[in-house]
Amino acid sequence: MTEPALLQATDVRKHFGEIEVLKGIDLTVKQGQVVSLIGASGSGKTTFLRCVNLLEEHDGGEILLDGDPVGYRTVGGTRKRLSETKISAQRARIGMVFQQFNLFPHLTAGQNVMLGLTKVQGKSAAEAREIADHWLGRVGLGERRDHYPYQLSGGQQQRVAIARAVAMQPRLLLFDEVTSALDPELVAEVLGVMQALAESGMTMLLVSHEMLFVREVSHHVLFLDQGRVAQEGSPSEVFDNPESERVRSFLGRFHGIFSR
Amino acid sequence: MDFSMAPGTFLFEAWQARASLLSGLGVTLLSSALSIVMATFCGILMGVALSYGWWWLKLLSRLYVDLMRGIPVLVLILFTYYGLALFGVNVAAFWAGVIALGAFATAHVAENFRGAVESVPAGQMEAAKAIGLTFGKRLYYVILPQAFRRMLPPWVNTGLEIVKGTTLLSIIGVVELLLSAQQQMARNYMIVEFYLLTMVLYLIINFALAQLGALLERKTSYLRY
Amino acid sequence: MIDYHFDWSVIARNWDKLTDSLLLGLWLAVISLAIGCIIGILTAYARLSGKKWLSIPVWAYVEFIRCTPLLLLIFFLYFGLPEFDVNFLNKTESFVLSLSLYAGAYMSEVFRAGLSSIPKQYVEAAKAIGLRPWQRQVYVVLPVMFRITLPAVSNNLISLFKDTSLAAAIAVPELTFTARQINANTFRVMEVWLTASALYLATAYLIAILLRMVERRYASIR
Numbered sequence: 001m002t003e004p005a006l007l008q009a010t011d012v013r014k015h016f017g018e019i020e021v022l023k024g025i026d027l028t029v030k031q032g033q034v035v036s037l038i039g040a041s042g043s044g045k046t047t048f049l050r051c052v053n054l055l056e057e058h059d060g061g062e063i064l065l066d067g068d069p070v071g072y073r074t075v076g077g078t079r080k081r082l083s084e085t086k087i088s089a090q091r092a093r094i095g096m097v098f099q100q101f102n103l104f105p106h107l108t109a110g111q112n113v114m115l116g117l118t119k120v121q122g123k124s125a126a127e128a129r130e131i132a133d134h135w136l137g138r139v140g141l142g143e144r145r146d147h148y149p150y151q152l153s154g155g156q157q158q159r160v161a162i163a164r165a166v167a168m169q170p171r172l173l174l175f176d177e178v179t180s181a182l183d184p185e186l187v188a189e190v191l192g193v194m195q196a197l198a199e200s201g202m203t204m205l206l207v208s209h210e211m212l213f214v215r216e217v218s219h220h221v222l223f224l225d226q227g228r229v230a231q232e233g234s235p236s237e238v239f240d241n242p243e244s245e246r247v248r249s250f251l252g253r254f255h256g257i258f259s260r
Numbered sequence: 261m262d263f264s265m266a267p268g269t270f271l272f273e274a275w276q277a278r279a280s281l282l283s284g285l286g287v288t289l290l291s292s293a294l295s296i297v298m299a300t301f302c303g304i305l306m307g308v309a310l311s312y313g314w315w316w317l318k319l320l321s322r323l324y325v326d327l328m329r330g331i332p333v334l335v336l337i338l339f340t341y342y343g344l345a346l347f348g349v350n351v352a353a354f355w356a357g358v359i360a361l362g363a364f365a366t367a368h369v370a371e372n373f374r375g376a377v378e379s380v381p382a383g384q385m386e387a388a389k390a391i392g393l394t395f396g397k398r399l400y401y402v403i404l405p406q407a408f409r410r411m412l413p414p415w416v417n418t419g420l421e422i423v424k425g426t427t428l429l430s431i432i433g434v435v436e437l438l439l440s441a442q443q444q445m446a447r448n449y450m451i452v453e454f455y456l457l458t459m460v461l462y463l464i465i466n467f468a469l470a471q472l473g474a475l476l477e478r479k480t481s482y483l484r485y
Numbered sequence: 486m487i488d489y490h491f492d493w494s495v496i497a498r499n500w501d502k503l504t505d506s507l508l509l510g511l512w513l514a515v516i517s518l519a520i521g522c523i524i525g526i527l528t529a530y531a532r533l534s535g536k537k538w539l540s541i542p543v544w545a546y547v548e549f550i551r552c553t554p555l556l557l558l559i560f561f562l563y564f565g566l567p568e569f570d571v572n573f574l575n576k577t578e579s580f581v582l583s584l585s586l587y588a589g590a591y592m593s594e595v596f597r598a599g600l601s602s603i604p605k606q607y608v609e610a611a612k613a614i615g616l617r618p619w620q621r622q623v624y625v626v627l628p629v630m631f632r633i634t635l636p637a638v639s640n641n642l643i644s645l646f647k648d649t650s651l652a653a654a655i656a657v658p659e660l661t662f663t664a665r666q667i668n669a670n671t672f673r674v675m676e677v678w679l680t681a682s683a684l685y686l687a688t689a690y691l692i693a694i695l696l697r698m699v700e701r702r703y704a705s706i707r
Contacts, residue, residue: 055386084395092392102387106405115401116391161387168391330643330686332650334661338668339678346489346674424554431556431654438557445564452568455561459553466552 006031006066006203007052007172013060014047021047023227024061029172029220034204036214038238039224040250045207048224049174052205053096054087065093066171092120095165096174099181101157103149109136109160110145113167121168135163139193155186159193166197173197175206211251215239223247270453277444277454284440285461291358291436292423292465298362299418303369308399310374321370328367334428336360341432357429364425365418372414376407409480416473420466437461495673496680502663507684510649510659517581518642521588522596526627528589529596543593550590556651559583563655580652588645595641599634600626632703639696643689650685660684 007029014022021044029035037045051058054071063070070090072079082090103112110132117128136142139159141152149157158178165173175194179187191213198204198217208214214221215235222232231243242248266272274281309321328336340360344351351359380403388398430439441458445451496503528546531539550558563579566572574582603626611621631638653662664681668674 053390055389088389088392088394090392091389094390096387096390098383098387098390100381100383102381102383104384104387104402104406116393119397119401120392164391327686330647330689331682332647332661332685334650334653335664335678335681335685338661338665339682342668342674343678420552424552427554427556428651438554438560442560452561452565455557455565459557459561462554462557463549463552470552 004067005029005064006033007205008064008067009048009052009061010064011061012048012051012058012063014044014051014056014058021227022051022058025224025227025229027222027229029203029205032201032203033219034198034206034217035220035222036218037205037207037222037224038209038211038214038250039230042226043224044227045224046176049096049176049205049207052172053091053094053174055096057081065090088120092116092168093171094174095168095170095172097158097161097165097176097178099177101149101154101161101181103157103161103164105149108146108148109141109152109163112149112160113164116164116168131167132163135167136160138166138196139163140189153186154182155189158182158186158190162190162193162197166202171203173202173204175204175208177207177209179208179210211239223250270450273444273448273450273453274457277441277448280440280444281437281457281461284435284437287354287429287435287440288423288426288437289465291354291361291426291429291434292419294358295361295365295422295426296419298358299365299369299422300415302362302366304373306366306370307373307377310370311377312395312399325367325371328364333361333364333425334431336364337428337432353429353432353434357426357432357434361422361425361428365422368418368421369415372411372418373407375414376410377403379410380406409477412473412477412480416470419469419473423462423465423469489675491676492673493676495667495671496676499663499667502667503660503680503684506658506660506663507688509657510652510661511646511688513577513581513584513649513652513657513659514642514646517584517588518592518638518645520581520585521592521641521645522638524585524589525592525596528593529600532593532597533600547590547593550587555583555587555648556654558587559651559655576655577652577657580649580655580657584645584648587648588641591641591644592638595634595637596630599630599637602633603629635696635700635703639693639700642696643692646689646692647685 005028007027009025009027012022012025012027013020025044025048027035027048037048039045047056050056052063052065052070057071068090071082071087073082074080103109104115107115110129113132113135114125114128117123117131118125123131133142133145136145139162141156141159141163144152144156144160149160152160162178178194179190182190187210191210194204194206195213195217206214206218218235220232221235221238223230223238225246231238231247238247239251242251306321306324309317310325313321337357337360340363341353341356344356344359384402384406385398388402393401426436427438429436430442433439435443437458441454445454448454528543532543532547534540559580562574562583563576566574566579607625607629608621611625616624649659650661652659653665656662660681664677668677671677
């Protein structure tokens with residue numbers, strides 16, 4: 001490993017009560033890489049993603065973003081939770097796009113994108129508007145700046161959500177099953193935007209069930225099973241040479257998609 | 261009822277009583293306004309504690325809310341009035357009443373705030389966290405604007421309850437609208453007429469308050485999605 | 486406050502008086518709720534009858550009560566009715582009348598909402614087995630409505646119980662009146678009002694718990 005990793009997770013563990021959902025995840029994302037997490041539902045993919053952005057707190061192991069531990073600092077051997085302000089600052093360096101879009105319904109598309117720029121990054125309204133216009137244009141929604149979320153289709157809402165995340169110029173973008181809540185005919189427009197972002201060199205960590213897309217854009221794929229990494233490698237390694245029966249049967253379900 | 265203006269008629273007596281009634285009305289409006297402001301301010305703070313506080317803060321505010329819901333307002337008013345004197349705080353009956361009413365309504369506003377905030381989907385808070393907003397900003401820019409419309413109708417109701425509740429201040433001797441009307445009745449014996457007049461005045465105040473609520477709801481209709 | 490010395494003997498001496506007056510308040514609340522329920526059901530049907538000459542007066546009654554302070558209503562009926570030569574009510578009965586009228590308006594809204602929320606299929610099923618209109622109401626609609634509205638009725642009972650404190654204003658010897666009397670005679674401010682508050686609180690939550698049990702019982706049938 002010559003390049004320093006942008007995101008370095010080591011032995012990440014997470015319990016919900018008695019249940020251990022993450023049983024030690026190791027993962028590295030380098031600058032400019034697209035890394036994908038695949039696996040059955042309940043395998044811990046989404047939980048891991050949420051730990052990276054501190055929407056959940058991991059209770060074992062370490063997640064380093066640019067070398068800084070996420071959510072904690074270590075004082076004399078014990079872990080201490082960071083202050084609310086520091087956690088917010090860390091989150092601002094990571095963008096996240098959700099399955100359910102989570103656009104702010106009382107704000108227009110443009111205001112959704114501008115909120116973080118003005119209130120977190122302290123940019124002027126004029127500058128923020130310029131940036132918002134730029135990114136809304138990049139996701140093909142320049143015309144819809146003044147529309148409220150309820151006036152947009154699911155696919156358009158998700159593209160606004162992507163613009164909202166990218167406009168903050170995050171070090172890393174997280175995508176949590178962003179096409180799962182969309183009608184099938186709207187999936188392509190969102191994947192198109194994500195592909196363009198990947199090609200522009202954005203560092204991305206994504207959880208997805210769109211196997212064809214994962215195979216095409218990823219540099220590295222991890223197959224998660226019951227809170228562990230069952231197999232990882234380049235897309236062709238994972239998709240063409242599944243090591244275990246579980247990986248094989250999971251990927252087998254998507255066979256129809258590959259042969260499309 | 262005789263509607264001529266000769267002495268001994270209702271209109272004449274009402275005209276005679278105008279200054280006292282207006283000052284009573286003023287006291288009613290002032291005590292209502294002060295209690296509503298206090299309840300809104302403290303209620304929102306306590307609502308934040310109820311929804312987002314540390315566990316001990318949640319417990320304390322929950323305890324407060326449940327206490328206030330189980331004790332009659334009149335008892336609170338009497339307790340405050342007689343009790344504050346013991347603390348060496350010599351407050352006028354007016355302030356004892358305002359504090360008691362405000363403390364009572366605080367519990368309602370807090371509970372109402374909690375309900376409204378919890379009606380905002382969890383994803384909104386997460387999205388606000390994800391773009392790096394700090395707690396106060398998440399609340400101010402994302403959660404409150406969405407909760408506001410839901411808070412409005414019960415808030416107007418609390419306002420109505422407070423206005424009606426100010427009549428209880430008459431029991432500790434605050435000359436608000438009800439007591440000033442009663443003082444006039446003691447002079448002119450026009451009991452039915454003056455009670456009806458007082459009722460009409462309360463109807464007007466409360467109707468106006470309800471209209472104000474409806475107006476606010478219309479003005480914020482852009483917050484509907 | 487620092488040099489206030491608690492002396493609970495005053496409470497012990499007056500305990501029977503306090504509990505008697507508590508029970509009186511509870512009783513007043515229960516009677517008023519019962520009368521209020523009758524007013525409420527009749528007015529709710531009137532409101533939903535679709536006849537304007539019935540629904541508009543009910544609407545006016547409900548809005549009037551909603552905007553009128555209870556204390557004013559109590560005084561008006563107590564001091565005002567004798568002016569119309571209505572003299573047969575003593576102060577307790579007069580208070581029950583006020584509280585019942587008050588409760589009636591709130592129950593009217595509760596029952597109206599309850600009646601409107603009953604699924605049409607129930608009525609259709611009742612028609613299908615040949616029940617006459619009044620039978621449909623008595624055997625099908627009302628029992629379902631009572632189950633739906635039970636939580637709201639319990640909340641109203643607790644509110645009414647707290648409202649019985651206003652009877653003190655016309656010297657009905659319920660808990661607040663008694664507490665105030667003891668307070669005036671003994672100046673044991675903290676003891677008296679802490680006790681009164683605790684008694685109200687305990688009773689209110691006892692009612693809540695009991696009615697929650699009733700609700701759960703019916704919920705399992707629903």
